[in-house]
Amino acid sequence: MFRSHGLSIFAVLIAAFISLPVIVIVSYLMQANGELWQHLLDTVLNDYLINSLLLLLGVGMGVLILGVPTAWLTSMCSFPGRRWLSWALLLPLAMPAYIIAYTYAGLLDFAGPVQSWIRDLTGLSYGDYWFFEIRSLGGAIIMMSLVLYPYVYLMARAAFLEQSVSSIEVGCSLGYSRWQALWKLALPMARPAIIAGLSLALMETLADYGTVQYYGVSTFTTGIFRTFYGYGDTAAAAQLAASLLAFVILLVLLERYSRRRARYHSAAESRARADLIPLSGSKAIMACVICLSPLMFGFIIPATQLLFWAVFEAEPLGWDFVGLAWNSFSLAFLAAIIAVTLAIILSYAKRTKPIKPVRTVLAMAGFGYALPGTIIAIGVLIPLAWLDHRLIDIFGSLGWDSPGLLLSGSLVALLFAYTVRFLAVALGSVQSGLEKIKPSLDHVGRSMGHSPLDILRKIHVPLMRSSILTAVLIVFVDVLKELPATLILRPFNFNTMAVRAYELASDERLVDAAPASIMIVLVGLIPVLMLHASIARRRPH
């Protein structure tokens, strides 16, 4: 009895600690700041809100349009190239949004090769012809959709693959056509997964600063940075960030709502091999085009451009890139293990005792995902530095030398920030994995006298292997791409590939940033491919 309560208490403590930075940020709301708020209201706040909403709407539609049909086609239909497309569609996940943004800007803006070529060919000058303005809200929506759709694709595909074939077959035997079965059965059944992927993509969109800033789109997030950097006003910046959380709560409610009254564990014990719907002729070509386009624009074109810059035009990487790659890799790996371990503990606590305090702190622990890394970093620095000062006091009272900033000045701060920022991703995947395991298994385990921890270790973890792996790999890729928190919190003489790419890009040496950028993409490919392997194992092809 005590042990199960112990788990709940432990989980609440962990989740509260993880929520600390978010609480620090929200607590800034207590500080009055009327004058600046009035000014923002009078001038720019409206624009920020409208642009952020349009961005969310656009990216939301974009990731659904790119993610769901591709997931359906690669999991349910057979057409030429399906096998390799099913993993290749994950590749854009390895491409950080700010990097694809500057790559396309270099390619498509007025001074880029495409427009220059048009001008040389036609003799027209700028303004005489129409060309898509990449540095715009529309451009930002396209860029983010191209790199964020894999979240939807990944979740939707896993859901389609795990749907028991029998339910589709029952539908068909009841007179549904294959396409009706898609609309009336498969899609509604996959809805929680799709919404989960969508809300990850939208939270990532809210947190993005690099892309919108470079494209000159004033969103809520650029507003936060303007108040922080321009006005030098941390309090107001934190207040804006806290109101950003209102969006997040909306997203969380949306996800809740989509899961209402539903239990999504499948009743089927074993999954039979699905018969893929064969496509041929024009339908097969259509399917190829639908699946190739996101891959083409989200990965092949930008990666080729980066590779071209890196090989032919940029200053070559020095040997220090080995160190940078190692720093990036090990940090991402550690952060992924920590985040997923915590996610397992938290999700399991919620499963064994779904009491209100556990559910509440669990929801809060995921909020960090929608806050910009810089804001998280401030939320991490403040409590850790406070702890450091207490430690220094204790050392002092014992007559020892000051230990310095043991927590806030070391990798601890960075790992903490990553956990806060990306726990939501891990939680999403682990929770959906747990939900698929029927509660009856727990009951059996308990009735045989196993403790909850035993059940977790012996039953759940093995059953959730692929969900856990998915969580590890996504957090890994996310940390690899992470920039702003790394920039603020890293210890002395410690750089990552993302920092190197950023430093060169922000010094307006985009081409020289290409080698570091392509390295991020290449290292990010490893887990993306592993991710594929893990999904592929779930169902025989």
Add this chain to the structure above:
Amino acid sequence: MIPMNLINTFILPAVVASLVWAGTAQARDIVNVYSARKEALIKPLLDEFSAATGIQVNLITGKADALLKRLQVEGSATPADLFITVDAGRLHRAKEAGMLKPVSIPALEQRIPEELRDSAGYWYGLTLRARPIIYAKDRVALDELSTYEALAKAQWKGRLCLRSSQSVYNQSLVAATIDALGPEATQVWMQGMVNNLAKAPSGGDTDQLKAVAAGVCDVTIANTYYLARLINSSKPADQAVASKLAVFWPNQKGVGAVGRGAHFNVSGAGFTKYGKHPEQAQALLEYLASAPAQAWYADINNEYPVVEGVPSSATLEGFGRYKMDPIALEILGQNNRQAVQLMDRAGWK
């Protein structure tokens, strides 16, 4: 379970290592630097300094305001000794936040002109960066250009490109203009410029230069070293851009605000209030103001030296001599907040 093994093999050693790491930053003959200057534009000098003096330099780079926040939060426990920025406004902000301490260094007071450092010694300018008008040679007649203020005139309708008002360089330009013209006239000036924009602000200074070269607009305002970098680039595309552009030094003639001179700013450094290695920090600062270091900045990044007598680069000499706005640079910091507010009001995105 996998994670347990991993914790033992990876996490604990890493945490221990990082704690030791934090510990070593306290050792004796070192100096710790928080720098808003990018690693590529400071590390080589720091390495030289270490080689010459045996003092180890530890470096964290980042955005000035974020580093300042870190300084503030760390308070008396901060390991940082020196705070380096690329904008006088941010140095002033650090001073106002109580994060810097005044240090009088007679040698530097002699070498660095008075207006390029804090009067009480809170910070010292290290390089000069000018922000003149840059125009398309083939589409702009020289007599069209005169002052920054004139860019608000109707003749520039659809011919002006500006970088976003998020840029600290633009904020400082506006802060200096507020000092010269007053807030009302400054806002009117900015509204005029916003009306003249050929495209919504996006990208960096280099993007504005490329836009002028590509014919999107005819004039822009940019720091000279970005143009110098294009001129010296080995890439034909960059050289093609540079060949279409020229520098115009505004506000050179006349009396009062009209003839106040071109806007400039400094990169500089200040001593942190709670620094624990003041002697080493001073040695580093003196090194950064030495003739070789000053010449390095001129050569590598085309920034003007602050020390009289150190030659600037041939490219910079090619831009001609100009009159600088003799404003005390700390005013850039004092006016920064108001500048951003006015930019918001004027609709400068």
